[in-house]
Amino acid sequence: MKDIELNPINTNLRKLLQAGVALILVLFLVIYFVILKNNHNMPKNKTITFENGRLQMFDDQITLNPFPDRIAFHYPYFVIVKPTLKTSAVYNLDKKQKEKEVKEIVLDYYNGNLLFNRGTTTFYNKKDLGLLCEKAFIKSQNEVLCVTKQYTNDVENKLISINVSTKIQKDIYSSKNIITGVAVIGNDIYYGEVEPYTRKNFIYINKQKIEVSDIVSLIYPMNNKHYFASFKSVLNNQKENYYSIVDGKAIKQEEGKIIFFK
């Protein structure tokens, strides 16, 4: 019976073997680090809530001063604005991570377009819109909704539409009171209003006026439904609440807590 003969390992065979081992090692490391990185970036907590001035932003907890800190929400972008620190942090809710941090007082952010206040006016990216917006929302690439003063020394404001290219302004709604928030969800324009003396609150959906029981501070979508958040105020007994808007009615979801994303 003939003995088994092993293949002699010559120089070429040894090099081939070494290359194969190195290739397998590299492949293993690449796959390992990609999986590890993805797992590392994905937060354990996938919700955004706000309670007692503390924002639970996925795994991070952020304290917001009642004023002048503020939040802007244009799904999927959630912006935390801290004017005294001159920073605004933009989070992408689809990716569940921070998209960018800018040294501007941001009013809205959408798909790389930045709307912010600098000095005495509002800018859309690098373009000076020539007026100051108190609140604003990027409706489309070429159109911005802006809440601005009717008269410079008065608190009364109005909602206007601005064509970014031509800077032509068009009045949408002039309030005898205070417009508190604006958003566009789908094709509908939402805005909130408060009557300071009667403390009555309203939400407008495409100019249809609905009286609601709380301040309309921020209007936003969540899981195909529409909501508005009411931040703490002397006008609402210092409570944070959020409401869903269903069939022209506001239904309170939770008292003392706001859920922005789940």
Next chain:
Amino acid sequence: MDALQKLKAIRDFKNDPFGFIIDSIIIIVVNLLIPIPMSGKVAVQFRGPVLGCLISFLILGLFILTVVGTILMTPLLMTSGFLKTFTLGSNPSANGSFSETAIPHQNPFGGSGMDYCIVSAYFMDPGYYLIFGKNHTGVDLVPSDSYFKNSDYYKQNREITIFSTINGKVSYYVDSEGGETVEVVNNDNSLKVIFIHFSEVLVNTGDNIKAGTPVGVMGSTGFSTGAHVHYEIRIKDGNSWLAVNPLNYIQ
């Protein structure tokens, strides 16, 4: 013998006048201090090492005095503000970026336009009204990156100093919520500027100051959630003072 001694003395003086004077002083001083015969002449024999020791002790003493003095005096000088007279000059209103005026047209951080400041809350800001239920009758300002990079005054002092934007008369008081406040009323009593939340006030009630005079250091005293300056302009309206938008004045 006397004649020989005199001759030797004259020769010594001619050859080494400085040494002769020193020797004479040493003999006189030593004879006075140690009344023993020849003590002065013995001391002169060792004048080199003696003078060396004396001078060394003198230099050492001066050095110790300087070091100890510096250590002891530094905190006193720093807190007294005496050093600021060297960095700012004797005239505290010497801020080159302001011009004398009765109508404000600069922001209170200095610089041109809004370059040195960021507005953290606007005049009649609805956000402020919704939270606190009262109107915000001024603007809240914080320094911009440009301020920290370019303000010569900040670079010299490392304090965020607020300047008067008009010429006028000062009133200093603490408001009902604890805010350190400075008001400056212009000379024809038609307009006043108000600054609130200072951590340190640099003027006194009754002072007549010019635009550009440092009035205080930015702080967070009173009704405030963080360091900023509340800047307000009021114009005379009959018997009352009407708050107007300060941003309309800044050029």
